[in-house]
Amino acid sequence: MLNKKLLLFLFFAGSTVVRPQTAKALYEQGVDQHRRGQNQEAAVSFQEVTRLNPNFADAFNSLCVVYDELDRYPEAIEACRQALALNPRNSVALYNLGSIYSESKRTAEAIASLEASIAANHNFAPAHYILARLYVDSERYIPAIELLKQAIALAPNYGAAYNELGVAYCGLKRNAEAISAFTEALRCDPHETHFVVNLGAAYFLAGRYAEAVELMERATGNDPTSAVAQNNLGQAYLRIGRYERAVECISRAQQMAGSKEQIEEAEIENNLGFANAQLKRYRVALDHLARAIDLKPQFSAAIFNLGMVHLAMNDREAALEQYAVLKTLDPDFAARLLAKIYQGRVIAVSTEH
Numbered sequence: 240m241l242n243k244k245l246l247l248f249l250f251f252a253g254s255t256v257v258r259p260q261t262a263k264a265l266y267e268q269g270v271d272q273h274r275r276g277q278n279q280e281a282a283v284s285f286q287e288v289t290r291l292n293p294n295f296a297d298a299f300n301s302l303c304v305v306y307d308e309l310d311r312y313p314e315a316i317e318a319c320r321q322a323l324a325l326n327p328r329n330s331v332a333l334y335n336l337g338s339i340y341s342e343s344k345r346t347a348e349a350i351a352s353l354e355a356s357i358a359a360n361h362n363f364a365p366a367h368y369i370l371a372r373l374y375v376d377s378e379r380y381i382p383a384i385e386l387l388k389q390a391i392a393l394a395p396n397y398g399a400a401y402n403e404l405g406v407a408y409c410g411l412k413r414n415a416e417a418i419s420a421f422t423e424a425l426r427c428d429p430h431e432t433h434f435v436v437n438l439g440a441a442y443f444l445a446g447r448y449a450e451a452v453e454l455m456e457r458a459t460g461n462d463p464t465s466a467v468a469q470n471n472l473g474q475a476y477l478r479i480g481r482y483e484r485a486v487e488c489i490s491r492a493q494q495m496a497g498s499k500e501q502i503e504e505a506e507i508e509n510n511l512g513f514a515n516a517q518l519k520r521y522r523v524a525l526d527h528l529a530r531a532i533d534l535k536p537q538f539s540a541a542i543f544n545l546g547m548v549h550l551a552m553n554d555r556e557a558a559l560e561q562y563a564v565l566k567t568l569d570p571d572f573a574a575r576l577l578a579k580i581y582q583g584r585v586i587a588v589s590t591e592h
Contacts, residue, residue: 262291266298273305281305289321296325300332307339315339330360338369349373364393368400371407380407398427402434405441414445432462440471448478459488466495470502474510482517489514505535509544516548524548539569546576555580 269284285302288295299322306315319336322329337352353370356363367390374383384407390400405420421438428434439454455472462468473488489510496502512527525548531541546561558580565573 262288262295262298265291266295266301269298269301269305273301278305278308282309294325296322296329296332299325300329300335303332303335303339307335312339312343328359330356330363330366333359334363334366334369337366341369341373346373346377362393364390364397364400367393368397368403371400372403375403375407375410378410380410383407396427398424398431398434401427402431402437405437409441409444412444414441417441418445430461432458432465432468435461436465436468436471439475443471443475443478448475451475452479464495466492466502469495470507470510473514477510477514477517480517482514485514486511486518503535505531505538505541508534509538509541512541512548513544516544516551519551521548521552537568539565539572542568543572543576547579550579 265284265288269281269288272278272281272284282302282305285298285305288298289302292298299318303315303318303322306312306318316336316339319332319339322332323336326332333352333356337349337356340346340349340352350370350373353366353373356366357370360366367386371383371386371390374380374386384404387400387404387407391397391404394400401420401424405417405424408414408417408420418438418441421434421441424434425431425438435454435458439451439458442448442454443451452472452475455468455475458465458468459472469488470492473485473492476482476485476488489507492502493504493507493511496504496507508527508531512524512531515521515527516524525545528541528545528548531538532545535541542561542564546558546565549555549557549561558576562573562576562580565576
């Protein structure tokens with residue numbers, strides 16, 4: 240689906256029109272049908288308008304929007320292209336085309352269309368926003384930030400733009416600015432749960448775990464079905480040592496995760512393994528960590544945690560096996576695990592004295 244789809248309720252003027260009253264009436268009918276959610280009927284009306292008046296660019300653009308909402312994407316793209324053939328600087332048609340390309344993962348074409356939309360109309364905030372999202376997805380955070388600031392200057396209450404600005408700042412590890420941006424997003428829309436989740440994540444990344452927990456609890460209260468909110472709350476509980484609650488939340492997130500919200504299964508298993516290890520449920524922890532590594536064989540953190548669990552169970556040989564894996568995979572984790580292994584030996588020797 241298009242982001243912030245735009246349907247132009249404009250009527251043609253100044254062009255040669257075949258049976259103009261009929262075409263105008265049909266266009267108005269299509270607009271009304273779209274407003275009432277009757278997209279199949281609206282598509283028929285707009286198709287007839289374009290047959291009666293092949294030079295009516297806005298009818299093609301409206302047809303594009305209806306096709307998109309009917310998931311008829313190739314036809315939506317073709318309708319946009321016909322609108323642009325009649326008016327190459329139609330900023331809304333360029334935006335709609337770019338949005339469809341974006342949703343279809345045709346990133347280069349999406350960027351080209353959205354840049355053209357902005358060139359045709361510098362004051363069109365949604366084009367700045369969608370283009371910025373594409374830049375964020377490709378980790379081009381600096382140009383994304385500039386575009387989002389322009390979008391916000393054009394539309395000061397654009398909550399989604401503030402939210403994406405926060406995401407870009409998080410990508411640059413500029414956590415204080417991310418917190419400010421997400422706070423502004425919530426000012427614009429206090430009931431948007433994913434703004435609450437993102438603000439909580441920014442506090443988490445800034446090491447402000449108590450505030451992160453407060454926001455994640457609010458998010459899960461607003462939307463108990465959000466797997467991401469449950470998972471983030473569980474991770475925040477891990478940081479403040481509330482391991483039992485962490486297990487509850489992360490397990491709930493694991494059950495909820497699906498097509499709506501994707502959470503990496505290996506990450507969930509690793510976090511459950513860590514939390515259970517802190518609760519001294521070592522056998523349970525081993526099972527979770529083994530699954531994490533099965534899912535993601537080069538998962539350094541899970542391998543390190545597995546070594547630590549073996550060490551806690553006094554199985555130094557098994558811990559050294561995990562160290563051997565980490566030596567080539569992740570020298571930093573390997574050094575940390577080796578230090579723990581030999582720290583145990585020093586303490587054991589010193590107690591004999």
